[in-house]
Amino acid sequence: MTLSAPLGLLAAAAALPLLLWYLLRPRRRRVPVGSTFLWQAVEWPSTAATPWQRFRGDATFWLVLAALLALALALARPGVAVRAQLGDHTILVVDASGSMLADEDGVTRAELARREVADLVDGLAPGQEVSVVLAGARPEVIVSGSSDDREVVRALARASTGHGPADFADALTLATSLQRPGERTVVHVITDGELPGDAEGLAPPGTGIITVGTDRPNVAITRLASSAAGAGDHRVLAQVRSFAPMPVTGRVVLSVGDVPVVEQPLRLAPRAIEDVVVTIPASGGEVLTAHLDLDADATGEHPDALAHDDLAQTILADAREVTVLVAGPGNTFVTAALGAVPGVTVETAAAVPDDLTGVDLLVADRTSAADPPVVPTLYLAPTGYPDGITVTGTAELPTLTYQATDHPLLDDVDLTGLAVAEVAQVDAAELTALAAGPDGPLLLAGRVAGVPVVAVPFDPMVSDLPLRPAWPLLVANAVSWLTGSGTGANALPAGTVATLDSRADVVRADPPDGRDTVTVTVPDGLLPTLLLDRVGIWRLEHVGGPEDGRVDFVPVTPAPDQSDLARRRVSTDAVALDGGPVEAQGIASLVRPVVAIALAFALGEWLWTHAVRGWLHDRRRSRRRRRAERAVARVGAAGGPSGGITTGWLPTGRREVG
Amino acid sequence: MAELLDPRLVTQLSRHQLTPRQRVRGRFQGAHRSARLGASVEFADVREYVAGDDPRRVNLAASRRHGRLQVLLTEAEDDAAAQLVLDRSASMHGGKARTAARLAAGLAVLGARDGVRLWTVDRATDTDRLGGGWARGSAALAIVGALLRDDAADTRERAGDDPADGNSSSGNGTVDAPAGRPDLAAAVRRAVRTSTRGPLIVISDLLFGDWEMAVMALGERRRDALVLQVLGRDELEPAIADDVRLVDVETGDAVDVGPQERVRERYAAALTGHLDAVSAACGQVGASHLVVAEDADLAQVLLGELAALGHVR
Numbered sequence: 001m002t003l004s005a006p007l008g009l010l011a012a013a014a015a016l017p018l019l020l021w022y023l024l025r026p027r028r029r030r031v032p033v034g035s036t037f038l039w040q041a042v043e044w045p046s047t048a049a050t051p052w053q054r055f056r057g058d059a060t061f062w063l064v065l066a067a068l069l070a071l072a073l074a075l076a077r078p079g080v081a082v083r084a085q086l087g088d089h090t091i092l093v094v095d096a097s098g099s100m101l102a103d104e105d106g107v108t109r110a111e112l113a114r115r116e117v118a119d120l121v122d123g124l125a126p127g128q129e130v131s132v133v134l135a136g137a138r139p140e141v142i143v144s145g146s147s148d149d150r151e152v153v154r155a156l157a158r159a160s161t162g163h164g165p166a167d168f169a170d171a172l173t174l175a176t177s178l179q180r181p182g183e184r185t186v187v188h189v190i191t192d193g194e195l196p197g198d199a200e201g202l203a204p205p206g207t208g209i210i211t212v213g214t215d216r217p218n219v220a221i222t223r224l225a226s227s228a229a230g231a232g233d234h235r236v237l238a239q240v241r242s243f244a245p246m247p248v249t250g251r252v253v254l255s256v257g258d259v260p261v262v263e264q265p266l267r268l269a270p271r272a273i274e275d276v277v278v279t280i281p282a283s284g285g286e287v288l289t290a291h292l293d294l295d296a297d298a299t300g301e302h303p304d305a306l307a308h309d310d311l312a313q314t315i316l317a318d319a320r321e322v323t324v325l326v327a328g329p330g331n332t333f334v335t336a337a338l339g340a341v342p343g344v345t346v347e348t349a350a351a352v353p354d355d356l357t358g359v360d361l362l363v364a365d366r367t368s369a370a371d372p373p374v375v376p377t378l379y380l381a382p383t384g385y386p387d388g389i390t391v392t393g394t395a396e397l398p399t400l401t402y403q404a405t406d407h408p409l410l411d412d413v414d415l416t417g418l419a420v421a422e423v424a425q426v427d428a429a430e431l432t433a434l435a436a437g438p439d440g441p442l443l444l445a446g447r448v449a450g451v452p453v454v455a456v457p458f459d460p461m462v463s464d465l466p467l468r469p470a471w472p473l474l475v476a477n478a479v480s481w482l483t484g485s486g487t488g489a490n491a492l493p494a495g496t497v498a499t500l501d502s503r504a505d506v507v508r509a510d511p512p513d514g515r516d517t518v519t520v521t522v523p524d525g526l527l528p529t530l531l532l533d534r535v536g537i538w539r540l541e542h543v544g545g546p547e548d549g550r551v552d553f554v555p556v557t558p559a560p561d562q563s564d565l566a567r568r569r570v571s572t573d574a575v576a577l578d579g580g581p582v583e584a585q586g587i588a589s590l591v592r593p594v595v596a597i598a599l600a601f602a603l604g605e606w607l608w609t610h611a612v613r614g615w616l617h618d619r620r621r622s623r624r625r626r627r628a629e630r631a632v633a634r635v636g637a638a639g640g641p642s643g644g645i646t647t648g649w650l651p652t653g654r655r656e657v658g
Numbered sequence: 659m660a661e662l663l664d665p666r667l668v669t670q671l672s673r674h675q676l677t678p679r680q681r682v683r684g685r686f687q688g689a690h691r692s693a694r695l696g697a698s699v700e701f702a703d704v705r706e707y708v709a710g711d712d713p714r715r716v717n718l719a720a721s722r723r724h725g726r727l728q729v730l731l732t733e734a735e736d737d738a739a740a741q742l743v744l745d746r747s748a749s750m751h752g753g754k755a756r757t758a759a760r761l762a763a764g765l766a767v768l769g770a771r772d773g774v775r776l777w778t779v780d781r782a783t784d785t786d787r788l789g790g791g792w793a794r795g796s797a798a799l800a801i802v803g804a805l806l807r808d809d810a811a812d813t814r815e816r817a818g819d820d821p822a823d824g825n826s827s828s829g830n831g832t833v834d835a836p837a838g839r840p841d842l843a844a845a846v847r848r849a850v851r852t853s854t855r856g857p858l859i860v861i862s863d864l865l866f867g868d869w870e871m872a873v874m875a876l877g878e879r880r881r882d883a884l885v886l887q888v889l890g891r892d893e894l895e896p897a898i899a900d901d902v903r904l905v906d907v908e909t910g911d912a913v914d915v916g917p918q919e920r921v922r923e924r925y926a927a928a929l930t931g932h933l934d935a936v937s938a939a940c941g942q943v944g945a946s947h948l949v950v951a952e953d954a955d956l957a958q959v960l961l962g963e964l965a966a967l968g969h970v971r
Contacts, residue, residue, distance in 0.1 A: 028903035028914055034749035034890065035865035036906040038932055039913040042924045 001078050001590070004126050008075030014068055022061050041618070063605035070598035078590040085120065085208060087186035089129050089145065091175045092117055092152075095191035096136035096159065097166035098494060098562035102192070102305040104213050110161045112212040113190045117156055120188065120210075121149040123588050131178050132156065135171035135191075137164035137495035138531050141178065149589075160515075162533030163308050164495015164559050166191070168199035176204050193567030211569035216305035217244030219268065220563035221252070224290050224312035224491060224555075225411065227480070228342060234316050238276040238290045242268040243564045244303040250294035256282045256316070266294075284318030287537060287553075305565055308535050309558035313512075314491045315537070321345060322483050327352040328365030333466035334380065337475035338363070344479060360483050366459060372449035376482035381424065381459035388448050389428040389455065395439035398423045398458075404434040406493075409445050409454065409477045413470045418442070420465075423458035431455060445481070454478050491555040494535050494562075498554065500528045505544030512536020512556070532556045662763040662803055667957055674961060676769040678738045678882045679968045682855045688737025688772055690856075696734020703731040738856035740769040741849045744790075744806075745862030746780040748837035748907045753952035754890045758861045761886055761950065763802050764960045765859060768970055770798035772856060776805055777849050781840035781908075788845055836910035843871035850879050857969060859884045864936055865893070866908070873936065877943025884946045884969055886959075887936060891952055896925060 003009070033039075094117065100110040121130050130152050132143035143155045168189075179185045187204050189195065192213040195203060223239035242248050247269055254262040264276045282288070292310040296302050304310060324338050327349045338346045347359075352369050356362060362369060362377045368384035369377055385391065400418045404410055415435050425440040430448060433441035444455040460466050465474075492498060500507055502522055509518040511534045520528045522545070532538055535558050542550040663671075681693040695702055704720045707727035720728035744762050746755070766774045773794035780787050789808075793801035842862055849858060858881040860872065876883040901916045915921050933949060940947035946967045950959055964970040 028901050030905050030912070031902045032907050033904045034751055034754065034863065034893070034907060036904050036909075036911050036913045037865045037867065038893070038925060038928045039904055039915060040911075041928050042913070042915060042921055 001080050004077035004079060006076055008077060009072055011075050012069055012072035014072070015065055018061075018065060018068060059608050060605050063601050063608060067598045067601035067605065070594050070601060074591050074594040074598060078594060079125075080588050080590060085186065085188065086124060086128055086130075087184040088127070089131065089178075089180060089183045089185045090120075091131045091133065091178050091185065091187045092120070093133045093135050093168070093171050093175050093187065093189045093191075094156065094159075095166050095168075095189070096134045096161045097192075098161070098163040098308065098559055099192055099306065099565055099567075100161050100213075101163070101308060102213060102216055102218070102565050103307075104216070104305075108161075109192045109213040113192075113210075114153070114156045116190050116210050116212060118149075118153050121152045124149045131175075133171050133175050133178070134159050135166040135168055135189075136162050137167060137533050138497065139167055139171035139174050141174060144178070162495065162531075163535045163556075163562070164493070164531075164533045165561055168195055169202050172199055172202045172204070172207070176202070179204070192565075193569060209571050211571050213565070213569075215566040217246065217248075217303035218242075218306045218309070218563055218565045219244060219248055219250070219292060219294055219304050220306065220309035220558055220560075221290050221292060221312040222273075222309075222558070222560050222563065224288070224314050224557055226288055226314055226316050227476075228284065228317050228320070233279050234282050234288075235277065235279050236262075236288065236290075238264075238278075238312070239273060240266060240268065240276065240292065241273045241563065242271055242303075243566065244268075245270050245566070246297065246303065248294060248297075248303050250292060252276055253291045253293055254278065254280060255289045255291065256280065256286050266292075282316050284316050286316050287313055288316050289313045306563060309563045311535065312491070312555075312557045313535075313537050314555040314557075315553050320483075322360045322479060323347065323358055324361045324363060324479065325349060325353075325356070325359045326363040326365060327369070328363070328367040328380070331365050331380070331461065333460060333471065334363060334365055334475070337466075337472045338479065340472055341476045341479050361479060373451045373453055376452045377454075378478050378482060379453065379455040379457075381457065382455075385426065385428075385455070386448050386453075388430050389426055389444075391424045391426050391457075393425045394422055395425055396422050398439040398442065399437045400435055400442060401438060402433075402436045404432075407432075407434050407445065409443075409474070409481050410434055411473075411477055413473050413477065415442075415465075415468075415470055418465060418468075419463060420458045421462040426455065426457045428455065452482050454482060491557045492532055494533055494556050494559045496532050496556070497529050498532055500530055500540065502528060502540075502542050502547060502550075503545050504542035504547045504550070506542075508541045508543060510539040510541075512538060662760050662806075663767070663799065663956070667764070668767055668799060670957065671764055671767040671960060672770075674768055674965075674970050675771055676738075676740050676765065676774075676857055676969060677971045678855075678857050680880070680882050682736050682738045684736030684738055684855055685853065686737045687735060689735055690738040690772075692734035692736040694734040694736070695731050698732050698735045700733040700735075701730065702733045704728045705731060736855075737772045739773040739775060739794075739854045740765070740856040741775045741777065741852065741854055741858045742766070742769075742790075743777045743779065743842070743846050743849050743858070743860045743862075745840075745842055745860070746778050747840050747842075747862075748781070749839075749863055749865055750888070751907065752890065754863060754888050757950065757952045757954065757956075758886075758888050759806050760956055761861055761888070761959070762806065763799055764956055766793045766798045766802040768960065769856070770795055774798060774802070775849070775852070775854055776802055777845055778805070779840045779842055779845040781838045784838060786840045786844070788848065836906070837908050839866055839908045842866075843868060843875045846872050846875040847878065850875060850881055857882045857884060859886065861886045861888060863888055863890075863893070865889075865932075869936065870939055873939040873943060873945070876940075876945050880944075882969075883940075883943065884948070884964070884967070885936070885940050887933075887947065887949045889949060889951060894929070894951060896922075898922070 094113055100108065100113065102109050104112060124130065124147065129145045129147050130143060131141060131145055132152060132155060134140050134142050142159055143152050146152055175187055187207040188210055189207055190210045190212065192211060219240065219242045221238060222241045223237065225237045226234045228234055236254060238252055238254065240252055250266045252264050252266055253260050261280050262278050264278065266274060268274055290312045294302050294304050321343050323345045325347045326334055326338065330348065335346050335348065338344050351367055352362065352364060356375050359375050362375050363380065364377055364382045365380040366383065368382060369379065369386065371386040373386055379385065398420055400415055403415050420442065423439065423442060428444055431444040431446035433444050435441065435443040442458065446453065465471055500520065505522055507520045507522060507528055509520065509530055511518065513534050513536065518530065520530050522528045532554065535556050538554040538556060540552040540554060542548065678690055681691050683693045704717055705728065707716060707729045711729045715729045717728050717730040742762055742765055744758060750758055762776065773792055775792055776790040778789045791805055846860060858876065860876065862872070864872070864887050873885065898915055898917050898921065904913045904915060937947045946969065948963055948967065961970060
């Protein structure tokens with residue numbers, strides 16, 4: 001056994017005053033009496049003192065002394081050496097992703113991770129330190145080089161787990177940066193699955209993996225979208241995905257505000273997806289909520305281990321009439337696709353007119369547009385681009401190797417296998433390439449001179465794009481994205497670090513779960529960012545500046561990769577970063593058992609003083625009485641006086657004379 | 659015996675007699691109703707005349723009713739010598755010892771006609787001592803006085819105690835070696851097993867752990883028993899004015915007590931419980947139980963209370 005704080009043993013010196021107190025206990029005048037038989041149950045200590053009497057160590061003294069010595073030992077923080085996966089500096093990367101909120105028989109995986117950490121750091125020896133990196137959507141160091149295991153446990157208890165994915169790449173980079181030269185560093189990752197591929201390469205060599213949780217069934221709402229359908233109606237798409245290995249039944253309930261408007265039954269095969277498309281009457285600006293209500297399975301349990309992905313919200317868009325001017329030689333596919341978008345009025349012109357008053361969206365189809373653009377513009381192989389977009393050449397039969405997945409312009413749009421005869425190679429620093437190949441971008445979006453533009457650098461007529469199902473969707477998304485009409489507010493997956501289009505001084509964000517307001521200061525010349533790590537509607541209030549008082553609502557939906565709770569789990573032992581095996585000796589603390597023993601001694605002293613002594617006396621008397629009663633019974637059985645004799649044995653009673 | 663009993667009390671006691679509360683089967687003819695048939699004038703039964711019966715016992719009225727000669731049967735009257743077991747242990751010190759001795763002397767006077775067998779039990783030098791002897795007739799009081807004196811002197815000689823004190827403590831608050839507790843139950847059992855069939859009287863304070871055994875020993879034979887429990891005034895109403903350590907002169911056990919009201923209340927409860935227990939145990943063995951304070955009026959005890967209980971007439 002080792003003592004972490006040997007000076008604590010000095011507390012044992014308190015035994016000396018205790019001994020003195022017993023020596024100085026009251027010396028009572030001794031009074032001889034004929035019998036103390038009746039006094040045994042009356043004994044009552046007193047405090048009157050005659051000093052320096054002979055030491056009489058009764059039971060109370062030894063019990064108090066034992067409690068005192070145990071407390072002194074506890075203050076010295078005793079412990080025993082145990083093998084522990086700890087180094088001089090142990091870095092714990094704890095998964096704080098949304099899947100860690102999954103229920104595991106009454107506790108969450110996050111709680112299981114906390115217990116793993118508590119068990120690990122319980123053996124922390126003197127001189128060893130622990131750092132903790134919380135791997136959420138935005139990793140952070142919550143404990144840096146602490147030698148106090150309780151501080152680690154407390155910090156983890158305070159840490160909150162978001163609904164978004166964990167950025168293990170950043171977390172492990174952060175963990176690596178915590179390494180200090182000259183120290184034997186050990187890294188543990190506590191998670192509920194494997195490390196992502198991009199993070200594995202960043203993990204320090206020898207990183208140990210501690211997995212928690214088991215495969216659990218789950219059903220989630222993976223998508224919720226709406227668009228104005230005209231006549232006060234909205235078309236709603238709610239995508240429900242089952243991650244359960246068994247069939248699941250239930251219903252999805254759509255509510256506008258707090259009023260349920262649609263209840264759609266669900267019958268999902270194992271690991272199946274079902275799209276619920278309904279039209280609901282609602283006005284723009286209202287909150288649309290989709291909620292899952294699942295039936296219990298045969299065992300009475302609901303096949304749904306994750307609660308936060310059972311609900312998704314979005315904001316219904318206002319129905320708005322949009323006027324689109326298609327300028328160019330004429331394109332049936334374009335005009336037909338635009339005409340299919342609700343609320344869109346299509347006008348055509350051979351060239352771009354000088355006056356674009358009343359035009360909400362300009363489609364420059366194989367013609368030149370105004371430079372700079374004055375209205376939102378969709379460029380379809382234009383003959384001239386505005387400043388900021390330059391054509392460097394052309395390429396034939398380009399291949400598509402990249403398609404963005406998180407841009408609203410490509411929602412439900414699949415460009416895989418797109419065939420294009422010729423594409424112009426453009427260079428646009430202000431635009432983002434949403435689809436690209438080795439020969440250059442095939443679809444770009446962004447702002448030019450502050451006006452939103454979408455550029456398709458190839459002629460759709462020399463491609464198979466107009467023949468694909470993606471075409472009307474792409475056109476509809478372009479109208480929606482460029483004009484901001486027709487579809488609901490863009491829902492962002494949980495864990496997104498959103499760039500806020502704000503020119504205010506400060507943006508105050510109210511999370512949907514009622515936590516404290518997040519205040520974001522807008523830096524000069526830059527757009528602020530905000531981590532949206534909770535599912536629901538975020539309320540953003542812009543304070544100060546030209547946009548003072550503006551309020552935005554941002555719907556956040558469950559992160560799609562967090563709902564699948566069936567994962568491969570492989571735990572591995574840690575190896576020190578210097579390559580050597582972890583053979584450090586940890587210390588298992590004995591403080592709590594020793595304190596418990598001290599309290600037991602103290603309780604024993606109290607019981608001895610207040611209960612046991614009297615009880616023993618009563619028990620002795622009871623035993624004597626029972627013995628006497630047995631003797632009487634024997635006498636009675638032998639025909640003695642209590643054997644039913646009615647004459648000669650008079651009833652007696654106690655008489656007192658005095 | 660003026661030091662034990664007042665002569666006027668002796669005169670008064672001599673007019674009364676210890677009497678058994680049940681029929682006795684004595685060895686000699688006496689004055690107490692016997693369990694046998696005999697020659698007294700008390701009618702018992704009639705039976706048919708047989709040759710050899712005293713013709714003077716023929717009852718003519720019964721003979722006429724039965725049509726055959728019937729003789730009258732009468733009860734016998736036997737003696738009923740009493741036995742007295744006197745606890746002279748260290749706890750029976752001071753006023754208690756004197757009251758117990760006076761009780762024994764008074765009972766000797768009351769039982770002088772049939773005789774009283776006195777058993778004294780005490781303990782000295784780690785040995786129980788059972789003494790005593792018979793006291794009968796007009797000299798019974800003197801004999802008992804002598805027996806008690808000799809017994810006390812012998813005990814002091816063996817224990818080396820101060821004769822003036824009557825207990826084993828030195829009287830200055832310090833206590834010498836504990837005197838020990840004699841086995842009163844063994845003494846009672848010894849008395850019970852004798853052929854003497856008269857009243858069996860135990861005089862003790864019964865303030866020791868195995869008091870039940872002594873009471874139970876009374877019930878081993880069908881004895882007409884009486885328990886006189888002599889208690890000191892400081893045992894009935896203890897006056898604790900300070901924090902003191904009470905030391906048992908027999909066992910040496912020490913108990914710390916104080917003047918608190920709670921102590922008084924708990925002692926009173928313990929005393930009441932103990933007396934109730936003794937009374938109940940006596941009732942179970944058919945014995946009478948009488949608590950006698952050390953300063954009680956002896957005439958009231960012997961002629962009032964014992965007469966009321968049927969032990970004296």
